[in-house]
Amino acid sequence: MAEQKLYDGEFMERSKRIPGTPVFIGRRRMEDVRISYIRYNPDLYEEKEASSPEECLELTGKGDVVWLNVTGIHDAELIGKLGDIFGLHSLTVEDVVNTMQRPKFEDFDSYLFMILKMVEYLPGLLGMETEQVSVILGGDFVITFQEKPGDVFDQVRERIRNGRGRIRNAGADFLAYSLIDAVVDSYFLVLESLGDRLDDLEDRIMPDPEPDVISEIHSMKRAVLFMRRTVWPLREEISSLEKSGSELVANETSVFLRNLYDHTVQVMDTIETYRDVVSGMQDVYYSCISTRMNEVMKVLTVIATIFIPLTFITGVYGMNFRNMPELFWEPGYFVALGVMLLIALSMLLFFKKKKWI
């Protein structure tokens, strides 16, 4: 049960916190925090690694779009400094370093704050794993926080570098949209894996279910439920973002957000379909099992009910009474055999009529 294990000890830490003071809550997933930024406008493209938060002090306000990407969030103090530089509320910083957040959207007037969840499907025992991604959208900058390196943002980076699509000509809001969009698109990949797994399971149930299939169905169910719980709040989040009416989001970007909203609805839809499929599989599994059980029972009944009376007859003529006339009757044995055959046949006929065999 991967989900719970994730909570191991984190609730403990959290209960000691002071509101507004950032404390890292989560599992540390990499060595050092890495701060890198990309600065671009239609004509310019610059990509750098920052050695300290202070380096970012004079990035903004120069007419370029700045995307600051922080990889690793376990250094609460460093994140706090960064927050001070960009004028983030202490609660925002607290939320960024707490990996137990739900996807949410908050409007702090001077910036918009979003928490997203990246999902990875590990087909082994662990099931699903999530990574928290925070996105902060200011007037001309976007800050993203991730728990570990290597992620779905690479393709956005690529697009900025090559100037493909409209991204270089649009503002920070379009960048933020592109990043969220990349996260949502990554869900489709997870759905693909889940779908493949479902197809696979299906094949193992259909002719005759293997006994261990049920535990896989259960774990599949859990994976789908987990996915559902992760994506569900995202829907509301993107809807709030679109309807926030914040000045930080241009009108042209709104159309894209509406489109993004449709995508999350599509993800939810697919998840719902998977849920139905999984619960349908469960039904099929149990009805298969019960059908087979019935078959077993019927064979037992048929054999037992045929032989029990016959065995009784043999028992009768196995008794040692002195005075048993039939025993001394010449064709007695053969008549007895014949009677038994008759009984067996008539019983078979009876079962045939009852459709038990």
Add this chain to the structure above:
Amino acid sequence: MAEQKLYDGEFMERSKRIPGTPVFIGRRRMEDVRISYIRYNPDLYEEKEASSPEECLELTGKGDVVWLNVTGIHDAELIGKLGDIFGLHSLTVEDVVNTMQRPKFEDFDSYLFMILKMVEYLPGLLGMETEQVSVILGGDFVITFQEKPGDVFDQVRERIRNGRGRIRNAGADFLAYSLIDAVVDSYFLVLESLGDRLDDLEDRIMPDPEPDVISEIHSMKRAVLFMRRTVWPLREEISSLEKSGSELVANETSVFLRNLYDHTVQVMDTIETYRDVVSGMQDVYYSCISTRMNEVMKVLTVIATIFIPLTFITGVYGMNFRNMPELFWEPGYFVALGVMLLIALSMLLFFKKKKWI
């Protein structure tokens, strides 16, 4: 499981897309894209095939209603050109060529955009198949995109040709309504097929359920759920269309849209009824199976409990002890048989009283 197989690989493609750049996502269902258009007013009727998108450049703005029908959507570039000609947003074009869309309605001020799903019921193994239909309503034109030729729009075409109904005297909005209406009406045909199938299933359950009925019930359930999922968003879509207050929809057409909304509600209603019927069938099936199982068990019990004691008695008198007085008693055998008969009868009576037989 037809639904999932449909997703095969499509999620993959989608995760590589650039927002606003159209990429075809789906299964290619025909050779070449075909563009045809109909131009009409109360007095005129013209039907043509266009060899290239550019040919459509000067169709609109002449006081006629123009209906452009594009069959085949796998050529994303061609669709993109068409989009440029008619001033469609890049996201609209992206949605048109992505067959994984949910039914939705969007108001782009200068035009209205709707996505619909056509449903076909294939009674074989595959279950349901959908085809995506996009409808774009501009001031004096309607553009429709379909995945493959041969469809429910023929009867609308027929009506325009013959001038039946009010269609020739109304604007593009009424044409759009008529097309959506044709799609909704086609659902009733699917419901008819499903209903026939349900009746058929019913007959196979009623007296005595055949063992393979349950898997058909399950696939029926899936078909109904699939249908439900497809139609459900349509309701909202048509409602949004009606309430959009767009200038592109005349007041007289609104009444028709309200009526259309009622039809989708009716479709949903029938689907809900089918769901109840299917789950009722499942109940009936399982209760039949368990009733029969009980019967089997009871027969086993009755026969076993009657003969087990009797066989024991024969066993007793089959023992080879030297000193067994009963054996040497003249009428011993007959008394033993009598006792056994008595036991059997009293047990039958006991079972009768207990209502087990």
Add this chain to the structure above:
Amino acid sequence: MAEQKLYDGEFMERSKRIPGTPVFIGRRRMEDVRISYIRYNPDLYEEKEASSPEECLELTGKGDVVWLNVTGIHDAELIGKLGDIFGLHSLTVEDVVNTMQRPKFEDFDSYLFMILKMVEYLPGLLGMETEQVSVILGGDFVITFQEKPGDVFDQVRERIRNGRGRIRNAGADFLAYSLIDAVVDSYFLVLESLGDRLDDLEDRIMPDPEPDVISEIHSMKRAVLFMRRTVWPLREEISSLEKSGSELVANETSVFLRNLYDHTVQVMDTIETYRDVVSGMQDVYYSCISTRMNEVMKVLTVIATIFIPLTFITGVYGMNFRNMPELFWEPGYFVALGVMLLIALSMLLFFKKKKWI
């Protein structure tokens, strides 16, 4: 499954329709369409049969309330003419002759349009049967359409004739209210029948369920669900009617409509209670069946487990080994019998302790 059979072929017809052109969809239930009308004011009462729609041309606008009742709706053309005379929208006429409508309310400014469903409970195999009733409320007239003669409106007619209650002194809106009220009241009769049937079923489950009770419970469930589906939209319909704020409904009548709304809520409430009762019955039935099954199993186990070891012992002493000392021991037989008795008793004791018997 009565509901489905009702749809037989009707979906087919419907898919060929032209929006706004009335086509009769349903089962023809009587020979000829009959048009009758009642004209009244506090002092006047007139009741007549009209031979043609044209006869109704000059009924209205004379300060009287006119109630036009059309029995039989299969003649779409005739209904169409009537619609023209009273200025009905083509969609209204289409809805009137389509018996597959859901209960709904529509405000066409110059008149209000309501569709109701009359329900009849046929205790036999068919289950529930509905009849569609359309009510049109104009300034000084009410038009009602029914599928067949003989109905719940008789008591309203009676009340107008005798001038009982406030009906003769009120306007057309109160007449319309009275008619809907009569339909809602008729539901209580159906509920009464269903309730009686439920009581009856209860009695047949309670001491010991008869095997065929379950199929009746299932059909009961279906009847209750059907009733629910029919009444549910009515609630909304009456609520919309009350809140429409149409000038056609006087303030005094509003209070009555609110009261009527309460009645439909009461109907729904009773239906919900019935649903609970039915599903409770199902629970009771299955727990009875499983209890009995357990009892059967226990008897089998007890008898088998007692006799199996005993029979084994008789088997042992039925073996034909030359050298079996016990066989030649004088009291051997009686000791063997004693041992067997002991075993049987101690097993009975064991079962008693385990509470299996």
Add this chain to the structure above:
Amino acid sequence: MAEQKLYDGEFMERSKRIPGTPVFIGRRRMEDVRISYIRYNPDLYEEKEASSPEECLELTGKGDVVWLNVTGIHDAELIGKLGDIFGLHSLTVEDVVNTMQRPKFEDFDSYLFMILKMVEYLPGLLGMETEQVSVILGGDFVITFQEKPGDVFDQVRERIRNGRGRIRNAGADFLAYSLIDAVVDSYFLVLESLGDRLDDLEDRIMPDPEPDVISEIHSMKRAVLFMRRTVWPLREEISSLEKSGSELVANETSVFLRNLYDHTVQVMDTIETYRDVVSGMQDVYYSCISTRMNEVMKVLTVIATIFIPLTFITGVYGMNFRNMPELFWEPGYFVALGVMLLIALSMLLFFKKKKWI
């Protein structure tokens, strides 16, 4: 099934009614209708029995608060007269004498009308019984209608008499509040009884469920559902009363109504808890039963599987073939016994390993 029996015949009567004409619908629960009133102000307290409705004509409008309590509502005519005296709408009177009403609130400008349900829990077979209480709040008077004497209003009466609490100093609205509050408080007593019953049931399930417990669980479930259905609309009713903004309710009383609303929420909460407890019990019961069944099955299997092969062996050596060398082997019998013992032991071991015993 107490609920249904309550409807016996009442639906029949109701379908003959004329809207606005009061007809008593229900079971007559006492002999004569009794009208009594209390008149009070901070200094005065008067309690009287009225012999006729007319006596109440000049009670109001004198600056006192008047509480008119009518016990017995089967005399529709008398109630009608009273309605005329106090200016009640004909529909109000109709509702008062119809005991099948749902709890509801209606604002008739000059007075507020509430219907409440008193609940009694009869632990025997009948289950729950309700009594309808109607409360009418005018400017300076409150009229209450009950079906039978002896009720929860006594403590309010007591409080007025003794001038305890703020009741004597407050207006008619506070009196109405106090009366509704008394009804809601009485629900807690019913919940107490239900809770006791649940505790009792729990004790009878826990170690080993008695077979008749399940039917009691079912009846308990029904009682809880019934309670739920009765209290549910009350919530909305009190909320509407609080938010009505009627001039008849003083601001100070509003706070009390909000508090009362909280109480009903608390009642609902407890009912929901009970529901969970009952359905938990059902789960426990069924899992106990199935556990026991499994145990029975295992014993059967173990005994049968051990003895069946042994009995077969005795059968082999009980055969009468002339040429069976083992039979003439001196230690044959003892070897056979030993082999059988060995088989039995190894089987026991096998079962032990499989954890079947």
Add this chain to the structure above:
Amino acid sequence: MAEQKLYDGEFMERSKRIPGTPVFIGRRRMEDVRISYIRYNPDLYEEKEASSPEECLELTGKGDVVWLNVTGIHDAELIGKLGDIFGLHSLTVEDVVNTMQRPKFEDFDSYLFMILKMVEYLPGLLGMETEQVSVILGGDFVITFQEKPGDVFDQVRERIRNGRGRIRNAGADFLAYSLIDAVVDSYFLVLESLGDRLDDLEDRIMPDPEPDVISEIHSMKRAVLFMRRTVWPLREEISSLEKSGSELVANETSVFLRNLYDHTVQVMDTIETYRDVVSGMQDVYYSCISTRMNEVMKVLTVIATIFIPLTFITGVYGMNFRNMPELFWEPGYFVALGVMLLIALSMLLFFKKKKWI
């Protein structure tokens, strides 16, 4: 069933109450009521024990923030006096001393009133235990009432004492927020314990479920449901507090309240996950049990069906007929043994093919 036992007798007391007159309803959990207060501003910190309510008379209105903490609420009269001193509404006092309240928020203009529930998880039989905490927020004071000493407020006290975080520089509203926040944080600890328990349960189900696991699953389910019911209204409560727009809550505190709201949503989310996990466990348990049952049945069937025909054959040759040629045939015995072996083998093969073994 801990929940119910809590209600023991409390409903009784409550039904005798007079609205607005405080009566203690609950279980007395400590000896004497203790009143202590903390007074602070950025520069000052004072902590004292008050011997009587009157001592608190002149605490407020001096520019400091005052936090009055009352431990023990069974002395309704004393609480009443305190209420008079701080101008609390009689209903507030009544609610404070009634431990059966639901979490709720009320705005009394001059102060805000909140009821919270502290939850303790007792892993033994009792399950969950709650303690009611009331928080009253005035202009410059906060009053808290608890049922017993020793609680989660200690860390807030600590923070004020040490001046950590922003608490000393903020107003009474921030203090109130901090207290509620401490209660919500304490839920995470309860969730931690529940999570540990779930992990533990999981381990006991997985390879082979122990028979008593199911009762623990049931009690776990109850604990989760209980937790859910307790936290659920809190969500609404905090949301109302945030949106109340009361002047008593500063704008800066609002952001913190929004954050707090997110925390309760997170708690709810975890509870929902636990619910899924528990019901998943139940599924796994039952499918394990049924799988094992099937295995048992199959072994029984295989052994019985193999030996029953064989035993029949031995029975045949155990009959004592004079004339049985086979018996006198020299190799008869060995042939018989061979035939039996053949039958056994072919049956095993049959079962293998059927995949029963």
